[in-house]
Amino acid sequence: MTTPLVTILDDEPEIxxxxxxxxxxxxxxxxxxxxxREFEAALKHVTPDVCLVDLSLPDSDxxxxxxxxALEQGAIVIIxxxxxxxxxxxxxxxxxADDYITKPFDPAEVxxxxxxxxxxxxxxxxxxxxxxxxxxxxxxxxxxxxxMSGVETPFSHAESEVLRLFLDxxxxxxxxxxxQESLGGAAGESFDRAMDVRISRLRxxxxxDPKNPRLIKTIYGAGxxxxxxxxxx
Amino acid sequence: MTTPLVTILDDEPEIxxxxxxxxxxxxxxxxxxxxxREFEAALKHVTPDVCLVDLSLPDSDxxxxxxxxALEQGAIVIIxxxxxxxxxxxxxxxxxADDYITKPFDPAEVxxxxxxxxxxxxxxxxxxxxxxxxxxxxxxxxxxxxxMSGVETPFSHAESEVLRLFLDxxxxxxxxxxxQESLGGAAGESFDRAMDVRISRLRxxxxxDPKNPRLIKTIYGAGxxxxxxxxxx
DNA sequence: TCCCAAACCTTGCGAATTGTTACAAAGGAC
DNA sequence: GTCCTTTGTAACAATTCGCAAGGTTTGGGA
Numbered sequence: 001m002t003t004p005l006v007t008i009l010d011d012e013p014e015i016x017x018x019x020x021x022x023x024x025x026x027x028x029x030x031x032x033x034x035x036x037r038e039f040e041a042a043l044k045h046v047t048p049d050v051c052l053v054d055l056s057l058p059d060s061d062x063x064x065x066x067x068x069x070a071l072e073q074g075a076i077v078i079i080x081x082x083x084x085x086x087x088x089x090x091x092x093x094x095x096x097a098d099d100y101i102t103k104p105f106d107p108a109e110v111x112x113x114x115x116x117x118x119x120x121x122x123x124x125x126x127x128x129x130x131x132x133x134x135x136x137x138x139x140x141x142x143x144x145x146x147x148m149s150g151v152e153t154p155f156s157h158a159e160s161e162v163l164r165l166f167l168d169x170x171x172x173x174x175x176x177x178x179x180q181e182s183l184g185g186a187a188g189e190s191f192d193r194a195m196d197v198r199i200s201r202l203r204x205x206x207x208x209d210p211k212n213p214r215l216i217k218t219i220y221g222a223g224x225x226x227x228x229x230x231x232x233x
Numbered sequence: 234m235t236t237p238l239v240t241i242l243d244d245e246p247e248i249x250x251x252x253x254x255x256x257x258x259x260x261x262x263x264x265x266x267x268x269x270r271e272f273e274a275a276l277k278h279v280t281p282d283v284c285l286v287d288l289s290l291p292d293s294d295x296x297x298x299x300x301x302x303a304l305e306q307g308a309i310v311i312i313x314x315x316x317x318x319x320x321x322x323x324x325x326x327x328x329x330a331d332d333y334i335t336k337p338f339d340p341a342e343v344x345x346x347x348x349x350x351x352x353x354x355x356x357x358x359x360x361x362x363x364x365x366x367x368x369x370x371x372x373x374x375x376x377x378x379x380x381m382s383g384v385e386t387p388f389s390h391a392e393s394e395v396l397r398l399f400l401d402x403x404x405x406x407x408x409x410x411x412x413q414e415s416l417g418g419a420a421g422e423s424f425d426r427a428m429d430v431r432i433s434r435l436r437x438x439x440x441x442d443p444k445n446p447r448l449i450k451t452i453y454g455a456g457x458x459x460x461x462x463x464x465x466x
Numbered sequence: 467t468c469c470c471a472a473a474c475c476t477t478g479c480g481a482a483t484t485g486t487t488a489c490a491a492a493g494g495a496c
Numbered sequence: 497g498t499c500c501t502t503t504g505t506a507a508c509a510a511t512t513c514g515c516a517a518g519g520t521t522t523g524g525g526a
Contacts, residue, residue, distance in 0.1 A: 061402065
């Protein structure tokens with residue numbers, strides 16, 4: 001949680017190993033994959049903070065993957081590619097990549113660029129206790145949820161855990177497993193039913209339309225995603 | 234706030250002019266300076282969103298300036314430098330720069346990188362989770378498909394995967410194999426049947442005429458092709 | 467200590483989503 | 497035409513999720 005998770009997607013074993021080594025020396029957690037399919041399967045269970053993606057993969061259209069990663073996962077996406085043409089770089093960046101590094105590259109620069117991205121905004125685990133989002137204000141110190149018109153509704157501790165988890169990682173998929181872990185849930189019994197209930201109650205406090213929730217979205221078979229523009233203060 | 238302000242700090246007049254032109258064509262406001270002193274004076278009155286800084290200035294230690302900019306101004310700082318050594322780049326990034334571009338550079342890439350930085354910093358304007366095509370609007374953030382007359386139909390996550398794949402590569406053949414890979418297709422053999430079903434369901438939501446599909450066309454023995462003029466926004 | 471209320475979990479079942487099967491229709495080779 | 501392969505889709509089955517109702521724990525306060 002404190003150490004960011006970096007995923008590596010590249011079909012060349014030497015590059016995977018080299019990056020893994022350098023990144024772990026730099027203090028990151030890493031996971032590496034050689035195939036896009038493997039990688040996407042893993043995404044159902046973990047949420048990386050940074051994704052290094054090689055565009056020239058044999059089994060997938062890399063750019064489409066980048067597009068999905070940036071939009072759905074909300075992760076920081078850095079393309080590492082052998083294609084050095086300006087046009088490649090521009091389209092990669094426009095499709096949602098946060099950076100574009102051409103091979104051959106220097107490991108130290110990769111680390112520096114990852115740090116630069118992490119430094120800017122989002123990855124910071126929030127220390128504040130008030131968050132604003134889409135007309136709501138959540139006061140975690142008072143366990144109060146403030147309406148657009150100033151009306152306050154109390155929320156419980158269990159609800160605050162879920163809400164904080166969402167507000168810490170907005171617009172990113174959060175798998176059920178991840179939630180259980182984060183919420184101190186014991187190993188998988190029927191605790192997932194309890195989670196449903198927590199989320200259900202949180203939804204009603206946020207006055208979500210059950211048929212068409214706008215803030216807490218369910219991804220069937222994968223987890224939840226919180227859509228909402230969060231500002232901590 | 235509507236149009237971001239980009240400042241250019243470079244002692245070569247041609248570069249200043251070239252950047253000014255390109256950036257204004259791209260829709261930014263610009264201000265350019267040839268001396269660090271000038272620039273710092275201007276900072277008392279204006280708050281730039283992005284600062285392009287040439288490190289090799291005659292009258293100032295560029296790195297110190299970068300450091301101050303990043304810390305105090307909270308602006309996005311992009312170094313543009315003739316020094317291409319890895320060590321230069323690493324220290325530049327570590328001192329707070331958000332990006333490092335080496336001369337000679339392509340103007341289009343500068344614009345793309347500025348856009349990428351602005352996108353990741355500004356939390357509010359959800360960049361590009363909507364696509365328009367042939368009278369439809371697909372809202373991937375809300376999982377909604379909007380009619381020409383504004384009527385909205387929800388689509389599921391599985392459907393969104395297919396739709397996104399199509400919208401990412403319009404007017405190009407997409408083979409079945411490619412789809413399976415892209416959609417996290419498990420190793421199942423009868424998965425291609427599931428694929429058909431997904432597409433079938435998507436077709437009904439797009440109100441396609443089964444006898445004469447206009448958007449999702451089947452290429453017998455090869456795959457599918459999505460005809461439609463897609464604009465992401 | 468007893469009682470109460472709030473918070474939270476568990477149970478159970480209905481609903482939504484998705485994969486699978488079966489069969490019809492379409493396409494192509496001969 | 498016949499024969500075989502490929503694709504569309506309706507119907508069914510398996511997961512997965514939402515949520516109401518009831519039970520259990522916790523923490524006061526008298």
